[in-house]
Amino acid sequence: MTKFGRHDGRTLIDLMTESSIRALEDAGARDKSVDAVYAASMLAGELNNRTAIGSALVDQLVLFPAAAERLENGPAAGGSAIKNAYCAIACGMYDTVLVTGGEKMRHVRGETITDYVATMTHMEAEYVHGITLPSLAGMLARLCMERYGLSKEDLSRVAVKNHLNGSKNPYAHIQQPVTLEGIYGSPEAEVNNPPIADPIRMYDCCPVTDGAASVLLCATEKAKEYTDTPIRIAGIGHATDIMAVQDRKDPAVLEAVRISAAQAFKMAKMTPQDMNLAELHDAFTILEIVESEDAGFFKKGTGHIALRDGVTALDGKLPINPSGGLKARGHPVGATGVSQVVELTWQLRGDADRRQVKGARRAFSCNMGGFGNNVVSFVLERS
Amino acid sequence: MTKFGRHDGRTLIDLMTESSIRALEDAGARDKSVDAVYAASMLAGELNNRTAIGSALVDQLVLFPAAAERLENGPAAGGSAIKNAYCAIACGMYDTVLVTGGEKMRHVRGETITDYVATMTHMEAEYVHGITLPSLAGMLARLCMERYGLSKEDLSRVAVKNHLNGSKNPYAHIQQPVTLEGIYGSPEAEVNNPPIADPIRMYDCCPVTDGAASVLLCATEKAKEYTDTPIRIAGIGHATDIMAVQDRKDPAVLEAVRISAAQAFKMAKMTPQDMNLAELHDAFTILEIVESEDAGFFKKGTGHIALRDGVTALDGKLPINPSGGLKARGHPVGATGVSQVVELTWQLRGDADRRQVKGARRAFSCNMGGFGNNVVSFVLERS
Numbered sequence: 001m002t003k004f005g006r007h008d009g010r011t012l013i014d015l016m017t018e019s020s021i022r023a024l025e026d027a028g029a030r031d032k033s034v035d036a037v038y039a040a041s042m043l044a045g046e047l048n049n050r051t052a053i054g055s056a057l058v059d060q061l062v063l064f065p066a067a068a069e070r071l072e073n074g075p076a077a078g079g080s081a082i083k084n085a086y087c088a089i090a091c092g093m094y095d096t097v098l099v100t101g102g103e104k105m106r107h108v109r110g111e112t113i114t115d116y117v118a119t120m121t122h123m124e125a126e127y128v129h130g131i132t133l134p135s136l137a138g139m140l141a142r143l144c145m146e147r148y149g150l151s152k153e154d155l156s157r158v159a160v161k162n163h164l165n166g167s168k169n170p171y172a173h174i175q176q177p178v179t180l181e182g183i184y185g186s187p188e189a190e191v192n193n194p195p196i197a198d199p200i201r202m203y204d205c206c207p208v209t210d211g212a213a214s215v216l217l218c219a220t221e222k223a224k225e226y227t228d229t230p231i232r233i234a235g236i237g238h239a240t241d242i243m244a245v246q247d248r249k250d251p252a253v254l255e256a257v258r259i260s261a262a263q264a265f266k267m268a269k270m271t272p273q274d275m276n277l278a279e280l281h282d283a284f285t286i287l288e289i290v291e292s293e294d295a296g297f298f299k300k301g302t303g304h305i306a307l308r309d310g311v312t313a314l315d316g317k318l319p320i321n322p323s324g325g326l327k328a329r330g331h332p333v334g335a336t337g338v339s340q341v342v343e344l345t346w347q348l349r350g351d352a353d354r355r356q357v358k359g360a361r362r363a364f365s366c367n368m369g370g371f372g373n374n375v376v377s378f379v380l381e382r383s
Numbered sequence: 384m385t386k387f388g389r390h391d392g393r394t395l396i397d398l399m400t401e402s403s404i405r406a407l408e409d410a411g412a413r414d415k416s417v418d419a420v421y422a423a424s425m426l427a428g429e430l431n432n433r434t435a436i437g438s439a440l441v442d443q444l445v446l447f448p449a450a451a452e453r454l455e456n457g458p459a460a461g462g463s464a465i466k467n468a469y470c471a472i473a474c475g476m477y478d479t480v481l482v483t484g485g486e487k488m489r490h491v492r493g494e495t496i497t498d499y500v501a502t503m504t505h506m507e508a509e510y511v512h513g514i515t516l517p518s519l520a521g522m523l524a525r526l527c528m529e530r531y532g533l534s535k536e537d538l539s540r541v542a543v544k545n546h547l548n549g550s551k552n553p554y555a556h557i558q559q560p561v562t563l564e565g566i567y568g569s570p571e572a573e574v575n576n577p578p579i580a581d582p583i584r585m586y587d588c589c590p591v592t593d594g595a596a597s598v599l600l601c602a603t604e605k606a607k608e609y610t611d612t613p614i615r616i617a618g619i620g621h622a623t624d625i626m627a628v629q630d631r632k633d634p635a636v637l638e639a640v641r642i643s644a645a646q647a648f649k650m651a652k653m654t655p656q657d658m659n660l661a662e663l664h665d666a667f668t669i670l671e672i673v674e675s676e677d678a679g680f681f682k683k684g685t686g687h688i689a690l691r692d693g694v695t696a697l698d699g700k701l702p703i704n705p706s707g708g709l710k711a712r713g714h715p716v717g718a719t720g721v722s723q724v725v726e727l728t729w730q731l732r733g734d735a736d737r738r739q740v741k742g743a744r745r746a747f748s749c750n751m752g753g754f755g756n757n758v759v760s761f762v763l764e765r766s
Contacts, residue, residue, distance in 0.1 A: 011506070036621075045429045045455075049510075051502045052425075052457035055757045059505070059626040065642045067621035068757055069463045072428075072453045074435035080452045084467045090474035093619070119434045122442070123394070127432075236476070238419075238450035243442040259448045374438045374451055 001342050004173040004211035004330035005106075012041070012048040012104035015212040017060045019335075020100045023214035024061075027226045034216075035094035036067040040081035040101035041334035042074055043116055047105050057100060067094070074120040075283065076369030077101060078213070078337025079376025083236055085217050095219055101339070102212030103332035113208050117333070120370040125244035134205060136245055136371040137284035138197030143252050144286060145199065148301035152199050156184040157307050158285035159203040159327055165314055166324025168355040171339075173209045173330030204285040209330030213339035223383070229349045234362075235268030235379030237261055243373050254287075254294045256375040257366055261295040264364070268379035272296035275379075276360040277347060278318065279340035281368040282325040291366050292320060295377070314355060322347060322355045337367035337376060348382040384725050387556040387594035387713035388489075395424065395431045395487035398595040400443045402718075403483045406597035407444075410609045417599075418477035419450040423464035423484035424717035425457055426499055430488050440483060450477070457503040458666065459752030460484060461596070461720025462759025466619055468600050478602055484722070485595030486715035496591050500716070503753040508627035517588060519628055519754040520667035521580030526635050527669060528582065531684035535582050539567040540690050541668035542586040542710055548697055549707025551738040554722075556592045556713030587668040592713030596722035606766070612732045617745075618651030618762030620644055626756050637670075637677045639758035640749060644678040647747070651762035655679035658701065658762075659743040660730060662723035664751040665708040674749050675703060678760070697738060705730060705738045720750035720759060731765040 002018050016039065024030050039054040050056065054068030073080040078101035085097040105113055114132050121127045121136075144150045160180050166172035183193045183203045193201045216226070223230035237260035242248050248255065265271055272295060280295070282288035289303040297318055298306045306312055312320040323329045323343040326336060344363040346352045360382075367376045385401050399422065407413050422437040433439065437451030456463040461484035468480040488496055497515050504510045504519075527533045543563055549555035566576045566586045576584045599609070606613035620643030625631050631638065648654055655678060663678070665671035672686040680701055681689045689695055695703040706712045706726040709719060727746040729735045743765075750759045 013506070042434055043428065045426065045499075045502060049502050050506065051455060051499075052459070052752050052757055054456065055503065055623055055626060055753060056506070058623045059756075064624060065622035065639060067466075068456070068623050069467065070455045072434060072455045073437065073451070076435070083450075084452065084470070087467070087470040087474045087476050090476075091470045093470050093473075116428075116434075119428060119432050120438065123396070123433065123439070239448035240438055240441045240451050241447060243438060256448060369435050370438060373442075374435055 001171045001213040001339055002211050003171050004209050004332060007104065007210040008107065012044055012050060012102055013053065013056050013060060015104060015210060016057055016100045016102040019212035019214040020057060020061055020098055023098065023216050027216045029216055029226060034063050034066050034096050034098050036088060036097045037063060038081040038085045038097060038099045039070045040077035040338060041070060041103055042072055042077050043103060043105060043333065046116055047108055073374055074369030075333040075336055076367050076374045076376050077334040079367035082215065082338065082341060083238055083376055086233055086236060089217055089219050095222060097217045098214060099217060099338060100212060100214040101335040101337060103334045104210050105332065106208050106210045110208060120373060122244040125246065133283065133371060134197040134200055137286055138200040140252065140290065141199050141286040144290065147252060150304045153180065153184055154304040154307060155199065155204050155285040156180055158282060158288050159183060161313055162282065162321050162325040162327040165322050165355055166328025169324050169329060172324040172328050173207055174328045178203065200284060206283045206326040206331040209332045211330060211332040211335050213335045213342045215338060215341055215345065230383050231345045231348050232381045232383045233378060234381040235264035237263030237377040239263065240374050241372050243370065245371055254290055254372040256372050257291050257294040260375045260377040261366065264377040264379045270362065270379060275318065275362050275364045277322055277357045278320050278364040279323060279343055280320055280325065280366050282321060282327050283331055285327065288320060288325065295364065295366055319357045322352065322357055340365040340367060341378060341380065344380050348380060384554050384596040384722055385594050386554050387592050387715060390487065390593040391490065395427055395433060395485055396436065396439050396443060398487060398593060399440055399483045399485040402595035402597040403440060403444055403481055406481065406599050410599045412599055412609060417446050417449050417479050417481050419471060419480045420446060421464040421468045421480060421482045422453045423460035423721060424453065424486055425455055425460050426486060426488060426716065429499055430491055456757060457752030458716040458719055459750045459757045459759050460717040462750035465598065465721065465724060466621055466759055469616055469619060472600055472602050478605060480600045481597060482600060482721060483595060483597040484718040484720060486717045487593050488715065489591050489593045493591060503756060505627040508629065516666065516754060517580040517583055520669055521583040523635065523673065524582050524669040527673065530635060533687045536563065536567055537687040537690060538587050538668040539563055541665060541671050542566060544696055545665065545704050545708045545710040548705050548738055549711025552707050552712060555707040555711050556590055557711045561586065583667060589666045589709040589714040592715045594713060594715040594718050596718045596725045598721060598724055598728065613766050614728045614731050615764045615766045616761060617764040618647035620646030620760040622646065623757050624755050626753065628754055637673055637755040639755050640674050640677040643758045643760040644749065647760040647762045653745065653762060658745050658747045660702045660705055660740045661747040662706060662726055663703055663708065663749045665704060665710050666714055668710065671703060671708065678747065678749055702740045705735065705740055723748040723750060724761060727763050731763060
């Protein structure tokens with residue numbers, strides 16, 4: 001990965017080139033052939049005036065005539081790219097594929113970003129009426145409060161946990177811990193943490209971030225040529241849901257999380273209980289809680305209880321977002337799905353330093369596009 | 384396919400839904416499950432304010448929880464989508480995949496389109512200096528004239544041939560035949576056919592077009608459930624070239640065409656001489672001539688001779704662009720690579736009516752992104 005954060009004066013391709021070179025060097029693959037480059041980005045054209053950035057990466061890295069693609073699948077672009085690279089290797093088309101996700105978005109005004117990210121909502125039923133992702137998160141949080149007894153404080157607890165994890169991650173955009181008192185309940189907190197879409201406040205939202213992340217995938221039988229600690233993609237799931245949230249049978253259920261996670265666990269022949277840690281898509285704090293239930297880790301309506309009890313803390317039974325998550329590591333949208341897999345790879349290798357989950361062997365990631373429209377899940381395992 | 388042309392008052396998703404339904408109906412698959420939808424588009428975000436359009440298509444077609452991707456690979460997006468759908472089936476991830484490419488671009492000013500399409504050129508070496516695709520085509524044409532004796536009249540001959548083919552294609556944007564006298568050499572022709580980037584004139588350029596095209600892919604062993612005349616993807620090639628044309632060893636050679644075509648023929652265990660017809664990426668007339676050489680059909684520098692001799696005409700030995708090509712069928716960029724495969728499928732089935740290539744059994748397509756940066760080639764065969 002690059003450091004996530006603000007990268008003024010550098011281009012999207014600069015960032016993606018940096019993370020690509022880091023991945024190739026990490027794998028000792030700078031002098032080996034790469035058959036294809038899968039680039040992931042949501043807004044390369046809209047924000048950076050660049051299309052077909054897979055080609056640009058091949059050019060920068062001098063990997064001709066490697067095939068090059070760009071996957072754009074909203075904030076799930078990174079997951080999509082890894083899935084398709086996996087398929088290209090699994091069918092025998094390629095032996096070695098570089099997957100790089102990136103986004104350069106912090107130079108653009110926040111309102112503009114909010115609008116662009118909303119281009120994945122339903123055009124006629126949502127987008128034209130001014131629906132944004134924070135507003136959907138606000139409504140989901142309200143529904144969970146009414147139905148499951150979740151409190152505003154619980155939302156802040158996700159932020160406190162993920163900021164603490166992020167403070168131990170040198171790649172995180174935000175490395176500053178926060179306290180519950182600092183962001184919730186006091187007059188000072190009201191000022192520091194203004195409302196965005198009630199009950200969602202600023203500390204319930206991920207930042208707007210620049211960054212890139214890369215993984216090198218290869219056929220299982222080739223992995224030992226690159227490393228003594230290869231990480232295996234044991235399971236993949238990918239599912240869609242009804243776009244307009246108002247049309248879903250139960251808007252408190254992220255059906256595509258449920259289905260894609262079940263697919264990934266089935267393919268891996270494992271269960272949620274086999275996982276030692278997870279990276280979930282906490283673009284908003286409420287999403288981490290709901291995803292932790294719909295992915296199968298906790299019974300519906302009890303995710304916030306597990307959070308309160310410290311189950312999902314770094315030293316808990318199932319650490320969630322040891323990296324700091326989208327909340328603290330940051331959310332360069334096209335990079336996010338890849339950065340989750342990078343974090344899990346480091347964790348499963350035992351290379352995660354101060355945020356290491358002890359004895360991690362198996363891990364889960366969930367990368368979401370839209371408001372649960374399109375979800376890619378992975379189960380990873382240390383071979 | 385939808386009819387290619389101008390579709391005011393309809394959205395990109397409307398067009399992609401129409402071609403998707405046509406493909407599903409053609410395959411008798413409206414009531415069968417589809418495991419994934421691969422959408423291809425170059426400029427969905429920039430021109431239509433839509434991202435992750437695979438999700439939108441799943442939603443419109445009610446195919447939940449089918450996986451959904453969007454491939455953006457410049458004008459090679461359609462080819463990329465088909466390739467990745469093929470891999471997903473070949474590795475056993477999915478059985479049935481719908482691939483739909485589309486672009487809605489004619490509502491935007493021509494100069495704006497020229498700029499957007501140039502976002503695939505090299506940012507620092509080309510784009511910022513005002514390089515556009517027509518200007519690169521002009522320079523390639525000039526070089527071929529100097530080196531191989533190609534004439535301006537030869538460029539017009541591509542247009543005349545492809546307009547004649549397009550006049551027999553009810554899906555083509557332009558169905559009006561033109562004569563050599565009408566577009567070249569007379570004072571009237573000078574007015575009808577103004578210079579764009581000397582020696583390239585208006586009739587040497589494809590139009591700006593709205594449209595969508597779809598194919599349904601499935602595992603070979605399942606194909607007979609859908610049709611008695613399945614068309615097999617026998618070969619796939621995909622290669623990149625140095626982005627900045629000025630840095631290529633020989634700017635008259637489209638190296639990525641050469642390599643991707645060779646890969647596709649090798650995978651198919653066939654040669655260019657085994658092909659009965661081809662759809663080439665004639666965004667500019669000069670490209671059809673150069674691609675016909677670099678794909679291996681004619682010796683370098685002799686493509687224009689084959690054209691003059693009628694070899695590439697509809698009744699010639701190797702008909703090229705029986706559909707009318709990008710020149711007459713039109714070029715909705717993300718749809719083009721898919722529409723080439725649709726045309727070849729119709730031709731190989733014997734369903735191409737007045738433009739049918741008699742006895743067609745094997746066919747080749749070449750889908751190009753940028754100015755030869757990124758090329759996807761297919762060899763198709765009637766099973």
